[in-house]
Amino acid sequence: MSLAHIDTARSAHVARQDVAPAAPRIRAVPDGTQARGFVLYVGIDEAKAAAAGTSLHRIVEALKALTAGLAPTAETYAAVAIAPEGAGGRDVDVVRLALQDPAALAQHRAPADDPDRAPGGVVVDISRKRVILDNETASLTYKEFELLQYLVLREGRTIERAELISSLWSAADEEDAPNERTIDVHVRRLRAKLGRYEDIVRTVRGAGYRFDRHADVSIRQASTPSPDIF
Template sequence: MTITALSTRTRRPSFEQPAARGTSALARRVATVHPAAQPQPAASRPVAPSPVRAVPEGTEARGFVLYVGLGEDAAAADQIELARLVGELRALTARLAPSAQTHAAVALAPSGSGGRDVEVVRRALGDPAVQQAAAPEVEQGIVIDLSRKRVAIGDDIAPLTYREFELLQHIVLREGSTVGRCDIIDALWHVDADDRPNERTIDVHVRRLRAKLGGYAEIIRTVRGAGYRFDRHADVTVLASGPSPDRF
């Protein structure tokens, strides 16, 4: 972000007597300026308050969100890391408004998903101003709704636990790619978590997930010796409000 200060030039009125031309009285008159009309030094001029957007009655402004669209390739071209940029923006905020509290969230998207970076960020981080496309009506099959965190099988909602849905979502978002057990553990459990599982426990979680998917259990395929994979089928619909709900 570059802040450029633009200099302001003030033309001073001339107090010199204009050269006389002909016999015009105006030519012989000495220009005078009332003292109150003389320009004041910039430091003594009153500063007009910045206009504040009116908020609905009964509400108050509590802060703002600044969405920054900057992909890894663009950041590399600008010779800056996202972590450093976040730190600089936080430092600037702390300097301008010491009472401000900040929170940073990085939006992730599948490689090569395309689209403008800032729009990807707004959708992934749930900007309410972004108009989402209406969900298509599905009469049959299974619907994996990533935005609502639920799985519908026909007219029924699968009774998935929070962890089971996170497991399903993690694999579904990597459609066509094999997801290793260690990758699942690192993504869904904190390194110091008391319930952090081992690779065999992941197989147990997958079996429980498949049991609740009923006739669609095989949408999560086992890749022998490697992990698990999700392949799109004609009777499987995945709904999402953005390119990827993953964030950190």
């Protein structure tokens, strides 16, 4: 083979090396759209993480570091999935449901699971911003629902009035500067509308208010119920 042929073959080989292979297409992305990121559901609780010699925080930090190493310009956001203690099922399935994964919801949902068909009790439907009492929608105002939702998402923790004011009222609100009495008035009106279920909002004397889960209370989570704690 002549030197010219060898140089030509070598140049063609180098050119083929310089051309990056086409990235495989993500099957879930339909034509006309583009992938902007992904979600990785990790099912593990603090006890299991501790038994493995780690923690949820360390796992998250390791995944963030890996992502930064592979793609320095990638943006990350980590959220913890919260579920009632003793919730059954596989951890990853509980996480997917808590974070409102569409595929998991489609598999989990059944006609009897429709809050409109609940046999009775209280349904706090965060996803639709409503409360259903014994199959009837309660006529809560926006602020009353926000107050109940704030307590529900912090189940079992006593919330001081000052925290409720700073979290639920802003300078843009039409009401005058709220005070502790403002909170008490809204709680009283909320309880009146909850009727025989008024005790789900508990008064902790000298401290504030707390939501306690009852057997006849069901919570329908919103698409983003989990706080970013990492």
